[in-house]
Amino acid sequence: ITMGHIGGPPAELGHHVGAALVGTFLGILLSYGIVGPMSVYLEHISREEAKFYECIKVSMMASFSGAPPQLAVEFGRKILFHSVRPSWTEVEERVKQK
Incomplete structure (x- = not known):
């Protein structure tokens, strides 16, 4: 988008450069701040x-x-x-209950 307006007025060019920077920042923020941690969490659950x-x-x-x-x-x-492994005595107690 920015390169298409390279010959335009500086104010218009600045607007497009700013929009590109905001888009880049949002992409990095979302990928490292939301999508990455969510995928790690889902991997641990699976x-x-x-x-x-x-x-x-x-x-x-x-x-x-x-x-x-x-x-x-x-x-x-x-x-x-x-963290979820029952002790041997817990297993024995459950087996004896049945």
Whole structure:
């Protein structure tokens, strides 16, 4: 846009340069300030959700391979992140409740 008006009056050229700078600034602000952090947040959420499915997969594969149920559950429990991983006593209490 600015290069198309390079031969025009300086006031008009200044207006177009200013508009280009504002557009560039807004693009950088939106990409680094909003879109980037949002994509990182969504990536973390999807990884956390995938860990639960991986836990189920590992437990089932261990069980299908002939491992005892307690050991199969332990294999699956070890896959989870530390922040959501239940302790062994919590797992035992839940199993005994059923």
